[in-house]
Amino acid sequence: MRDAYLAWFEDVSTTRPNNYAPPRIVVGTDQEPVTVLTRQDWRRITDDQGWRPTSRGRWLLSAREDATFDIEVRLVAGSGGPVLLEVGDRTIRRELASGQGAAVFEDVAAPGGDFALAASSGEGEDRRGAHQVVLMRQ
Numbered sequence: 001m002r003d004a005y006l007a008w009f010e011d012v013s014t015t016r017p018n019n020y021a022p023p024r025i026v027v028g029t030d031q032e033p034v035t036v037l038t039r040q041d042w043r044r045i046t047d048d049q050g051w052r053p054t055s056r057g058r059w060l061l062s063a064r065e066d067a068t069f070d071i072e073v074r075l076v077a078g079s080g081g082p083v084l085l086e087v088g089d090r091t092i093r094r095e096l097a098s099g100q101g102a103a104v105f106e107d108v109a110a111p112g113g114d115f116a117l118a119a120s121s122g123e124g125e126d127r128r129g130a131h132q133v134v135l136m137r138q
Helices: 002-012
Strands: 025-027 034-038 057-063 067-074 083-087 090-094 102-110 113-121 132-137
Touching: 025 034, 067 083, 067 113, 083 102, 090 102, 102 113
Parallel strands: 025 057
Antiparallel strands: 034 132, 057 113, 067 102, 067 132, 083 090, 083 113
16 A cells, blocks of 8 residues: 555656645736735745744745736834835835835836745844735736
């Protein structure tokens, strides 16, 4: 039985390249022009458990074609300072007024295909990942 299982597992493990890579979240489709990304969906950047207020991570995304989004970055309570949005190899910075809980980045170009997105606020040791990110295709 074990040999049959191992043969089956080897067979199904070769169905696609990098079979065990984390799945990517498809964004910007006609069926779902608005996508809400949460911390539970990201791949952590920090060495902690990934969901603490000081944690940071990135989302692995895929778009069927080049697209433009308005992106709302919702912050963790108590966050402050500049807000950074990283889309692929681009970083966009916005200054956040005191007391604001979110920053909106308008007309952000995202490449077709696979890319990563990260959002954080603060600087240095005070940098924190976003609570949620909402992508709204234009």
